[in-house]
Amino acid sequence: MALAPGKRRGLWLAGTLLAALSSLPLLAQSETPAPTAPPAAAPAAVTPAAAEQPATVAAPTQSDLEAVESSLSLSQQRIDELKAEIAAMEGDRTQQNAALIAAAQRVKLAEIEVADVETRLSDLIVAELEVRGRLDGSQAEIANVLAALERISLNPPPALIVDPDDALGSARSAILIAAIVPQLRAKAESVTADLTELTRIKTAALAEEATLRANHAVLEEEQLRIATLIAARKQGIGVRTTQLAAEEQEAVALAARASTLKELVDSLSAQVSSVSEAAAAADAGLDPDLPVMTPEAIQLALANSARTEPAIPFGVARGYLTMPANGVNVLDYGASDGFGGINHGISLVTRAEAQVVAPADGWVLYKGPYLNYGQIVILNSGQGYTMLLAGLDAVTVDIGQFVQMGMPLGTMGSRTIGRTVTTNAGADQPTLYIELRQNNEPVDPTGWWATPTQSG
Known part of the structure; x- marks a missing residue:
């Protein structure tokens, strides 16, 4: 039919x-290939990695700029x-x-x-x-x-x-x-x-x-x-002064002799007066009774881009620090470090070549490679507070330089450098390690970071 x-x-x-x-x-x-989504991060352990020490990265030169332009x-x-x-x-x-x-x-x-x-x-x-x-x-x-x-x-x-x-x-x-x-x-x-x-x-x-x-x-x-x-x-x-160049050489020598981060920060803090007179004055003028500042006064002080020393005492900066990079927090302060101890900082898994900025005002105590931490930056924020950023691939600031909150410090690489974070994202993800210390004793940074509204 x-x-x-x-x-x-x-x-x-x-x-x-x-x-x-x-x-x-x-x-x-x-x-146009569509990239995969960033995998969800899980709590992880931090273990030292026997990574080859990267060379210290200098500030951009004319040839560096030409290379950037061509890319x-x-x-x-x-x-x-x-x-x-x-x-x-x-x-x-x-x-x-x-x-x-x-x-x-x-x-x-x-x-x-x-x-x-x-x-x-x-x-x-x-x-x-x-x-x-x-x-x-x-x-x-x-x-x-x-x-x-x-x-x-x-x-x-x-x-x-x-x-x-x-x-x-x-x-x-x-x-x-x-x-x-x-x-x-x-x-x-x-x-x-x-x-x-x-x-x-x-x-x-x-x-x-x-x-x-x-x-x-x-x-x-x-x-x-x-x-x-x-x-x-x-x-x-x-031209950098002879004194400042000598201080940088001394900082590099201290890093070569120090066997732990605590020892390095101790040694660098002892040199703080010669690195920056303003930093020494900030530490010497520590007032245990901090002045009460309104949020408006704090924001106004931080908006002053002409400042050459911290806009506000670090003790009143709680809730105003800038997160140094975008990323997923994969390890909290106080978590197990995988060796029977506890972690003294936090770890962020970032995008490849992510930008890293200064979380607070401060003077650069040290920048360069250290042990198995990759490129690190240590800031002296005054009042006995220091901030450590580790795992960078490139650093663009100099020892003794004053940096303002939010100013670029360097960039991450395309893989994990130094301290390895083992997550379901694998060990190839760039990882930024952040420590806050007061008088060289670790401090929990929770609660110190600004909300998106405050930092925007």
Whole structure:
């Protein structure tokens, strides 16, 4: 029995829908690869790693800046505009400081947005694979039905008027076709819905990829801005004094002799007066009865980009410190260190090449490689407080330099350096280790960090 025209159209529609399954490219195989989402971090143990000590990284030179420029996708016109903008600040340390902190803040915001976009892209990939799995199953089912109907159409049962003896077979075929076609139509509607969802996913993915490219462009531009600003500030400082150069050599020698972080901080603290007279004055003027400052007064003091010493006493900075990098906290203060002791700091798993900024105002007591901690920075924030940042790949500040809260200190690498954090993210994730000490005794940093509203 031949199929009715309406049924033929239904089968043709189903076949057309199946043919369309191969017309949409798989999102995970599109031209712009979608990065995977940052894995959820789990509590982890910190163990010393026998990592090779990286060399101390100096501040950007002209050749370094040229290398940065060549690695960026920015237009030459935009690069020239940035250079002219920074050249206009020449000699204006206050304006340079403000520009550095603002650029670092934009980098942190862009890094957060990049991580969010990558997570959303990963979710879209998972959703696409689920839809394609359903479509693959529907394709197999419909293909089997179409094959059966095709066999019936090629060898239809005889008409009743020709062969009355085969009436039962003809009736059975008619009943079979009547039962199959509605189911086939429902399956076709399901396939249509899945194809529509697949198109929506692809459209959303393209929008997310555009957002990702825009944020990477921001990161590139701010990377060049920060490197150029740091180079300009270095030129503005001029030749380092013989005394300061000697102090830096002494700090490096102390680091080579110190066998523990505590010993290193002790040795460096003893040299604080020669590293910075302002730092020594801040420590000598410690007042156990700290003045009461309103939040407005604190924010006003921190907004002064012309300052050359801490804006506020460190003791009243609780709740105002800037988290030095974006990342996932994988190890809390007081957690087991894996050797029967407790951890004296916190550990953040960061993005590759994430920016690291100063968590507080302070003078750089030490920067460079130390034991198995990778590149480290130790800040003297006054009143007996020091802050240690370890695991960096590059450092852009100098010993004796005063840095303001939020100012770039350096960057992370593309893998774990020194102290290894074992998480379900693996040991290849860059990890920043942070310690807060008072009179060289570890202090729990919980509660010292600013909320997003305060730090924004």
